Amino acid sequence: MTKTCRISAFLLLLACSLSLSMAQTTAKKPSSGKPEKTSSSNANGATSWKQIPIPPLHQFHPQEPKRVELPNGLIVFLQEDHELPLIDGTFRIRGGSRDESADKTGLMDIYSEVWRTGGTKSKTGDQLDDELEMKAARVETFDGADSTFLSWSSLKEDFDQVLPAVLDILENPEFRQEKIDLAKQEVASFISRRNDDVNQIAQRESTRLAYGADNPYARIAEYDTVAAITRDDLVKWHKRTVAPNNMILGVTGDFDAAVMERKLRDMFGKLPQGEPFPKSQISFHDPTPGIYFIEKDDVNQSAIEIVDLGIERRNPDFYAVEVMNELFGGGFSSRLVSNIRTKEGLAYSVGGGVGAAYDHPGVLRISMGTKSGSTAAAIDALNKQIADLVNGGVKEEEIHKAKDSILNSFIFSFDSKEKVLGERMSYEFYGYPQDSLERYRAGIEKVTPEDVNRVAKKYVHPEKLAVLVVGNARDFDRDLATFGKVTPIDIRIPAPKKATENSR
Known part of the structure; x- marks a missing residue:
């Protein structure tokens, strides 16, 4: 039998099978002489979709990152995530804008900017930018009310080259004066525009009403408080806060947790401890209605x-x-x-x-x-x-x-x-x-x-x-x-x- 004949025979057999199946499906059942019952209830006995019981939600069990505490006090959280070939990390360091002195309000704005842009003792911030851009990596610093942050992101294949740059920024920031001056200009520009938007005004001033204008959570930088900030202030702040026993590190991405732990121990385990950052002592009072x-x-x-x-x-x-x-x-x-x-x-x-x-x-x-x-x-x-x-x-x-x-x-x-x-x-x-x-x-x-x-x-x-x-x-x-x-x-x-x- 030729190939064409075999195909024709197969199609004929398939058509016959489908016709027989459809005939069996559509054939009427023999009449019993009684009206056929139609049921709208399901296995649960419900007669309406509103009566169908909704099962309880499953228990919420998020993944548990691995927690490691190094001998020098650095706490590390490791979370494997193999979806993309990336590795991200963030240091969270105790001490933020609520801890700066009132006469130098704005210190954290300057510090968190120049910590990164000022580079390290061996490389300028611009040189670091060029090196990181070649690897499509980034290292950033920023601040909050009670913390400062150093974060990075890199491809998995470049992690071993990016991590030393992170350590260098952590240990050896230079706080170059020209970058301090530039950061001060940016903050001063922001001060000059702070009354432009009605919603920003309302948000800022209502917070000052709620907490009190002198409360560290409500203070705002002025031209004079920013002008009073010196390079020495930045250096002292860094020495005061950046110590392993004042930091938490979280790393997530495409890695093996055991291997990553060894790398982080080798890289950050030798950092010397510092004085524990003091707990905040801020009093709060009801606003005047x-x-x-x-x-x-x-x-x-x-x-x-x-x-x-x-x-x-x-x-x-x-x-x-x-x-x-x-x-x-x-x-x-x-x-x-x-x-x-x-x-x-x-x-x-x-x-x-x-x-x-x-x-x-x-x-x-x-x-x-x-x-x-x-x-x-x-x-x-x-x-x-x-x-x-x-x-x-x-x-x-x-x-x-x-x-x-x-x-x-x-x-x-x-x-x-x-x-x-x-x-x-x-x-x-x-x-x-x-x-x-x-x-x-x-x-x-x-x-x-x-x-x-x-x-x-x-x-x-x-x-x-x-x-x-x-x-x-x-x-x-x-x-x-x-x-x-x-x-x-x-x-x-x-x-x-x-x-x-x-x-x-």
Whole structure:
């Protein structure tokens, strides 16, 4: 039989088989003389999709990075991730902007910039840039309120060449004067523009109301405080903070954890210990309640901030507060958005809740943007929503939606090994249990309406709130004095002392 004949025979046989199968499928069953029953219920006995039971979510078990503590006190977290041929690392070092002296506010801005751009004793920052760019690698430094950071990223094949550069920056920064001068100019330029944006003004000044203008979490750099910073200040800060017993290192990427541990021990295990960085001793006081106003006559909208002190994440009420925040002002289905933005049309943007920080009180912050002509109406609407939250209680349905929203977004917040590693490092840094991720989900699931009603009354006090409005008063729909005494805030930028003296 030829090849063509074999194919034709096969196709004929296939067609016959399909015809027989279709005939059997479509053939009617013999009639029993009784109407045939049709069932819409499933194996669970449900007659509607709404009755189908939803199985409980699986337990959340994120990956566990390997934790290693070197003899010199350096704590290392290692997380293998073989998806891409990359290796990323970050040092987190105790000490940040909250720890700089008030007369040199801005020190961390300069330090974190020049630590990298100033290069090392053997190479300028520009030379380091050229070498790293040839390998498509990067090394960066930056700062936060309580930490400074040194991070890097490189291809797996270049890791052994990039790591010595990281050690060199860590041990031998040069803080070249020309880079210090350039960084100071950049900070001074930022100071000169800090009153351009209405929302940035509202954010900055409301934080100063909540914490106090002299609180380290609220201080702002001025021309004179930046001018007072010297190279010696940067060198002293580096010696004070950069020691292995003040640092945590996290590394993630395409490596074998045992091999990586040996490399890091060889590279960083010989760093000498330093004095442990002292714990922060910052006091916090409730803000003075009332109406505060900042005039900005070149805008047609108002930024409104309502603030008070928040809580710490260690607070046993943290999970209930999280659920309260979500249903009150956390998303598009929240009360603030649904009522003030969608129904009343008073807000460009609105949201907020009781903030929580790791080792100090966060800020209770409710933010809103509205057109100038609806400023007073917007404050009325916010006051009503706050009163309803405290006195009106919450519904079971609201709690259910809020918890679902938090738990669904929670999974996506930690959908990569790098994100989970960063969170584990934070728990280590602040002294939280390493299973805090798992505790978070369990804590949210347990929150009840009674819990939310209780924390609303406990942490939201309408009579203690400070209300800040930034905008153009002549376009307001009502005088702010109808809400009580109005305290103006002066945000003029102080001129440098030298410039002031020269003008005399």
